[in-house]
Amino acid sequence: MTESLSQTDKHPFIRKIESIALFTLSDGERAALLALPLQITQFEAYQDIVREGDRPARCFAVFDGIACTYKSTLGGRRQVMAYHVAGDIPDIQSLHLKVLDISIGTVGPCRVGFVHHDAVRALLRAYPRLGDALWRATLIDAALVREWMLNTGRRDAYARMAHLFCELITRLGAVGLAPDRSCDLPMTQPELADALGITPVHVNRTIRDLKEAGLITLRSRRLMVNDWEGLKAAAEFDPTYLHLTDRDPA
Incomplete structure (x- = not known):
């Protein structure tokens, strides 16, 4: 069964486009995005949404929850390459790459909306500026991977963790999902280990150190930032790589 997005410009998908676009969405562009025919699917935690080697005829947007892109060695050791929050379109590259070279799975329960490639292509033909916005989103995804490479390769564990928390708060804040610099953090410690190397x-130990420094509170899988400037300093966090129109969450 297909359905359209709720008729509101507060939807995370709309907020995501507006947070990165170099223009203000017109009423027609917003209406066209909201009218995309979507197959809404609920996934439980630890499920693959797409797998390496798939040849998809559709892509998807995350509506609720957090997903992750990852790759695994033949021996089953996993490296998380990025986290995806509400509003993200993690596999938009499948419009042009026939075979996926990554897997994308859920971290906690996730609700996603699948849309066929033909519908996306029709949208972009009718509204070329939306094509510019999605191309910009793809370039930002590449910038995010570069920052993660620096994070895991050159920062110590304390800075890595602080940087990840700063990134999640900033990205969720851009779509209105990090009130008072707090957010759900469904990742287990082994999952965070896969992301941070x-x-x-x-x-x-690192989470304990961040707590003892008074930078964060983490309780019942809810992250609360107590000292935003201190956390950014610990992480050497500069949000330029996210290329948001509003780079600092309220």
């Missing part, structure tokens, strides 16, 4: 034991 450290052991689960080191994850535990």
Whole structure:
């Protein structure tokens, strides 16, 4: 069954486009985005949405929850390459690349909307500026991967964790989902280890250190930033790579 987005410009998908576009969406562009025929699907935690080697005829947007892009070695060791929050379109590259070279799975429960490539192509033909916005989103995804490479390759564990938390708060804030610099954090310690390139034991110690420094509170998988400037300093966090029109969450 297909359906359209709720008729509101407060939807995270609309907020995401507006947060990165170099123009203000027209009424027609917003209406066209909201009218996309979507197959809404609910996934539970730890499920793959798409897998490496797939040849998809559709792509998807995240509506609720957090997903992750990852790759695995033949021995099953996993590296998380990026997290995806509400409003993101993680596999938009499948419009042009026939075979996926990554897998995308859920971190916690996720609701996503699938849309066939033909519908996306028709949208972009009718509204070329939206094509510019999606191309910009793809370039920003590449910038995010570059920053993650620096994070895991050259920062220590304390800075890596602080940087990840700053990024999530900033990206969720851009779509209205980080009130008072707080957000849900469904990742387990082993999952954070897969993203940061450290052991689960080191994850535990690093979170403890961030708490003891008074920078964060983490309780019942809810992250609260107590000292935003201190957390940014610990992370050496510069949000330029996210290329948001409003770079600092309220």
